[in-house]
Amino acid sequence: MRASILLVAAFVAVAAALPMQSHPTCRPPKNEWANGELVLSPRPHEYLNVEDLPDSFTWGNVNGVNYLSERRNQHGPESYCGSCWDVATTNAVSDRIAILRKNAYPPVVLSAQVVLNCGYGGSCGGGSASGVYEALNKYGLPDETCQAYAGDIAQACKDVNICETCGSSGCTAISNFTMYYVSEYGTVRGADKMKAEIFARGPISCGIDATAALEAYTGGVFSEFSVLPIINHEISVVGWGTNGSTSYWIVRNSWGSFYGEDGFFRIKMGGDNLAIETDCSWGVPTLTKPSTAAPKVAAPVPVPAPAAKTPAELGLYHDLSRPGVRIDRTASRQMNIVSPQPFEFLSVGDLPASFDWSNVNNTNYLPSPRNQHIPQYCGSCWAHATTSALSARYFIANNAQGIPFNLSPQILINCVTANQTQGCNGGDPLAAYAWIAVNGIHDDTGTWYEAKNLPCTDYYKCHTCEPSGKCNAVPNCLNFGVAQFGEIVGEAAMKAEIFARGPVAVTIAVTTDLINYTGGVFHDTTGAIGDDHSVMLTGWGVDNSGTPYWTIVNSWGTYWGETGAARIVRGVNNLGIESQGAQWATPRL
Ligand SMILES: *[C@@H]1O[C@H](CO)[C@@H](O)[C@H](O)[C@H]1NC(C)=O
Numbered sequence: 001m002r003a004s005i006l007l008v009a010a011f012v013a014v015a016a017a018l019p020m021q022s023h024p025t026c027r028p029p030k031n032e033w034a035n036g037e038l039v040l041s042p043r044p045h046e047y048l049n050v051e052d053l054p055d056s057f058t059w060g061n062v063n064g065v066n067y068l069s070e071r072r073n074q075h076g077p078e079s080y081c082g083s084c085w086d087v088a089t090t091n092a093v094s095d096r097i098a099i100l101r102k103n104a105y106p107p108v109v110l111s112a113q114v115v116l117n118c119g120y121g122g123s124c125g126g127g128s129a130s131g132v133y134e135a136l137n138k139y140g141l142p143d144e145t146c147q148a149y150a151g152d153i154a155q156a157c158k159d160v161n162i163c164e165t166c167g168s169s170g171c172t173a174i175s176n177f178t179m180y181y182v183s184e185y186g187t188v189r190g191a192d193k194m195k196a197e198i199f200a201r202g203p204i205s206c207g208i209d210a211t212a213a214l215e216a217y218t219g220g221v222f223s224e225f226s227v228l229p230i231i232n233h234e235i236s237v238v239g240w241g242t243n244g245s246t247s248y249w250i251v252r253n254s255w256g257s258f259y260g261e262d263g264f265f266r267i268k269m270g271g272d273n274l275a276i277e278t279d280c281s282w283g284v285p286t287l288t289k290p291s292t293a294a295p296k297v298a299a300p301v302p303v304p305a306p307a308a309k310t311p312a313e314l315g316l317y318h319d320l321s322r323p324g325v326r327i328d329r330t331a332s333r334q335m336n337i338v339s340p341q342p343f344e345f346l347s348v349g350d351l352p353a354s355f356d357w358s359n360v361n362n363t364n365y366l367p368s369p370r371n372q373h374i375p376q377y378c379g380s381c382w383a384h385a386t387t388s389a390l391s392a393r394y395f396i397a398n399n400a401q402g403i404p405f406n407l408s409p410q411i412l413i414n415c416v417t418a419n420q421t422q423g424c425n426g427g428d429p430l431a432a433y434a435w436i437a438v439n440g441i442h443d444d445t446g447t448w449y450e451a452k453n454l455p456c457t458d459y460y461k462c463h464t465c466e467p468s469g470k471c472n473a474v475p476n477c478l479n480f481g482v483a484q485f486g487e488i489v490g491e492a493a494m495k496a497e498i499f500a501r502g503p504v505a506v507t508i509a510v511t512t513d514l515i516n517y518t519g520g521v522f523h524d525t526t527g528a529i530g531d532d533h534s535v536m537l538t539g540w541g542v543d544n545s546g547t548p549y550w551t552i553v554n555s556w557g558t559y560w561g562e563t564g565a566a567r568i569v570r571g572v573n574n575l576g577i578e579s580q581g582a583q584w585a586t587p588r589l
């Protein structure tokens with residue numbers, strides 16, 4: 001008894017003298033997925049001269065263009081998850097897909113959850129980056145609209161947990177969706193080789209010792225050479241720079257945008273600070289399937305058989321008994337309009353014949369697409385359309401500088417109650433903007449989309465979880481907002497508003513043919529008009545046969561329609577698109 005007390009006391013004394021290791025399980029020692037390499041072509045350090053590389057370089061700003069994908073928070077939604085190795089790697093490959101696709105719409109965010117569901121290299125108890133790269137080569141990964149981040153709520157590796165949509169009676173596997181692959185992957189160590197790899201091919205993922213001091217970091221160039229580093233965390237290194245006297249790495253963490261410098265930290269380069277130059281890895285994305293790739297799981301058994309059922313017949317995408325839009329048109333709905341609206345000062349005849357925020361002067365201003373129906377059915381289109389449009393308008397207001405983000409629809413589902421709005425049972429887009437104008441909103445790194453009605457508490461507005469298992473509210477998180485907001489109708493006013501200020505939310509009817517839509521200019525012939533659904537309206541054009549159309553971005557995943565978007569015939573009030581109301585809001589800057 002006495003001996004064991006002494007032992008405990010000795011252990012406590014030693015532990016207190018050592019730096020605290022607070023992420024003990026996020027990057028455990030190597031496992032069976034570790035150290036895999038598939039190197040098929042010369043590596044950048046073999047053909048680049050490191051002396052020729054610039055003093056500063058970051059994929060967050062290459063000649064004024066950002067290629068970095070959205071920040072993530074691994075620590076939620078309901079508990080701690082040691083998935084740093086997974087999130088750092090899927091983020092780095094998502095960046096490289098943006099580089100490969102020259103930032104074309106839509107931005108791709110690879111699904112970190114599929115990695116967890118399938119155990120590609122580890123679990124919430126930790127894992128290795130090379131497992132993710134190996135799986136990206138052998139099996140591929142879909143984007144997040146197939147499988148949302150659920151952290152600890154990992155599921156079995158089967159089709160429905162790789163790509164799904166959910167209806168009122170459960171979730172169904174999607175059989176036709178895009179998989180992303182890497183053609184080769186490997187490891188890199190040492191500052192010079194890391195620089196060559198990053199410069200030539202894009203961000204890399206690296207192991208690091210996440211010390212208590214790094215956890216407490218709030219900005220500046222970090223350095224900590226006083227500890228014997230033990231790699232227990234993984235991050236992505238996206239570039240480097242110098243402040244005049246000190247060179248540093250630019251690092252994206254996976255602890256939310258509220259960590260450090262907007263989710264990033266800078267750490268002194270050279271000398272293997274916290275072991276950041278010891279254990280890095282890279283993958284080269286490809287848009288064609290490698291010849292060795294095979295499905296992880298057997299081809300899906302059509303549910304229910306046979307496969308002839310259409311999405312509409314399967315009750316997918318939209319449940320007409322659960323409207324996504326609830327607008328009390330007899331009530332006076334709040335707006336805040338203090339300056340002239342674009343339709344008052346722009347002449348519609350002066351606007352271009354085609355215009356779309358997915359490509360204005362070769363720049364995409366739209367955030368990554370969403371899926372309101374995963375991990376379960378939720379009639380939250382009103383929250384998705386409004387937050388997507390506002391996110392785009394922030395990017396427009398920032399002149400496409402900085403890292404794009406998606407404002408959190410979940411906060412609105414939890415909190416907006418005005419005028420019949422009922423979370424997953426539908427809501428009023430204008431009431432969403434009215435709520436944001438008063439309360440503010442945050443990106444989705446503190447409030448993950450969970451597709452259910454949660455309480456409107458500080459905790460559910462913004463939280464994060466610790467290795468101890470404890471989850472805490474993040475204070476002062478709602479730092480984005482709305483200045484003016486209103487509603488317009490009619491083609492001319494909608495065009496002027498979109499052209500001058502950015503995408504809007506718009507209310508449309510949903511028909512079975514819209515549910516089945518796979519591409520082309522949609523033209524409803526049933527005469528449907530109604531408050532069924534809310535989508536983001538991003539622009540307009542005219543097709544080869546001279547048919548004018550609107551472009552909308554839906555929140556039904558990228559496997560629906562034209563990569564998540566659709567064209568709808570314009571000028572004839574199809575689905576009520578020009579008469580049911582388009583809601584707009586300007587960002588509070
Ligand atoms: C799968 O999707 C692609 C791209 O959207 C499309 O070209 C193809 O026809 C689809 N295949 C099936 C079987 O639906």
Ligand SMILES: *[C@@H]1O[C@H](CO)[C@@H](O)[C@H](O)[C@H]1NC(C)=O
Pocket residue numbers: 220221222243244245246
């Ligand atoms: C550069 O960073 C180092 C390390 O944090 C710091 O000591 C130094 O004052 C910084 N220099 C400038 C010019 O900011």
Ligand SMILES: *[C@@H]1O[C@H](CO)[C@@H](O)[C@H](O)[C@H]1NC(C)=O
Pocket residue numbers: 310312313512513516
């Ligand atoms: C769309 O869904 C409806 C209702 O299930 C079905 O009758 C129709 O044939 C489908 N259309 C197409 C083109 O698949």
Ligand SMILES: *[C@@H]1O[C@H](CO)[C@@H](O)[C@H](O)[C@H]1NC(C)=O
Pocket residue numbers: 360361
């Ligand atoms: C696109 O280019 C045109 C012509 O140079 C310019 O007038 C316009 O402001 C640009 N649009 C954006 C959003 O940068």
Ligand SMILES: CC(=O)N[C@H]1CO[C@H](CO)[C@@H](O)[C@@H]1O
Pocket residue numbers: 331332333334335418419430431434435
């Ligand atoms: C946010 C919002 O639009 N609230 C409105 C709800 O309805 C009442 C009654 O008509 C209005 O007074 C509010 O402005």
